[in-house]
Amino acid sequence: MDWDKLRIFHAVADAGSLTHAGESLHLSQSAVSRQIRALELSLDTTLFRRHARGLLLTEQGEMLFEATRDMARQLEATAARIRDSEDEVFGELRVTTTTGFGTLWLAPRLPRLFELYPNLKIDLMLEERLLDLPMREADLAIRMKEPSQADLVRRRLMEVHIRLYASSAYVERHGLPRTPEDLVDHRLITQIPTSPQVRAGADFVQPFLAGNTHSHLTVNNYFGILQATLQGLGIGALPDYITQDSHDLVRVLPEAESAPIPVYIAYVSDLRHSKRITAFRDFILEEISAYKRLAKSE
Numbered sequence: 001m002d003w004d005k006l007r008i009f010h011a012v013a014d015a016g017s018l019t020h021a022g023e024s025l026h027l028s029q030s031a032v033s034r035q036i037r038a039l040e041l042s043l044d045t046t047l048f049r050r051h052a053r054g055l056l057l058t059e060q061g062e063m064l065f066e067a068t069r070d071m072a073r074q075l076e077a078t079a080a081r082i083r084d085s086e087d088e089v090f091g092e093l094r095v096t097t098t099t100g101f102g103t104l105w106l107a108p109r110l111p112r113l114f115e116l117y118p119n120l121k122i123d124l125m126l127e128e129r130l131l132d133l134p135m136r137e138a139d140l141a142i143r144m145k146e147p148s149q150a151d152l153v154r155r156r157l158m159e160v161h162i163r164l165y166a167s168s169a170y171v172e173r174h175g176l177p178r179t180p181e182d183l184v185d186h187r188l189i190t191q192i193p194t195s196p197q198v199r200a201g202a203d204f205v206q207p208f209l210a211g212n213t214h215s216h217l218t219v220n221n222y223f224g225i226l227q228a229t230l231q232g233l234g235i236g237a238l239p240d241y242i243t244q245d246s247h248d249l250v251r252v253l254p255e256a257e258s259a260p261i262p263v264y265i266a267y268v269s270d271l272r273h274s275k276r277i278t279a280f281r282d283f284i285l286e287e288i289s290a291y292k293r294l295a296k297s298e
Helices: 003-015 018-025 029-043 059-083 099-116 168-174 180-185 199-210 222-230 275-297
Strands: 048-051 054-057 091-097 120-126 140-143 152-160 162-167 188-191 216-219 235-239 249-252 261-268
Touching (some): 003 018, 003 059, 099 120, 099 140, 120 275, 162 199, 168 249, 188 222, 222 235
Parallel strands (some): 091 140
Antiparallel strands (some): 140 261, 162 235, 162 249
């Protein structure tokens, strides 16, 4: 089977369009069409059918796309290992984590990583959606739950809790609640109930929201909740890892916190020998150890 035709087929199947595939391959639409037709003739089957939304794979096309997708994943992993130098960490590493953890904990620590590895390129993808690591949507993930996907190397890093915080200026103006019942006189700042979030965080804030009949503010990520809390808009439900870098926060109801939320690092087993993965993983483990030591001393 012609490898070049398979490469062109994979691009068309991935893009769903001859035009878009041609742009990525730097080929004309007619050249791409000829290669697809030649592949269909060699296989004696139809791989695509036209639709208003573009090209759709037939059943036979789906089978071939699954095979080329596996090939592409293996080739990409092999290329990553080849690019890793014996003596130097360099190249691209795609890291995904939540918006809150990425902006509030990880990003402030990245300058130290780049000091160690100035030729490393990090693509930081912050979203609540779980990216598919085996399908190479990202190389490495830090998530607030244990990944369930197969063929992953995973390691538990630490636990976090959701707690209640207010800015010192807010406490000076409005006082510090002493009991859960006192929260009825304060605006609560929490995640939007419909936004993706860990169950422990949602369960923690629910009783406080049920008893609060006054003003609420909901935000779809913890970065927004932190900013609103620092601006004195109310009492925010925030992960405890923000306290080391946000010193203007006062804990409200110190006995109240969510159930433990585990934090995991994970990457595909094909990349376990990648020097970029190893360097990033070891850096995170060192930063976690420093974070834990500082948390114990506070």
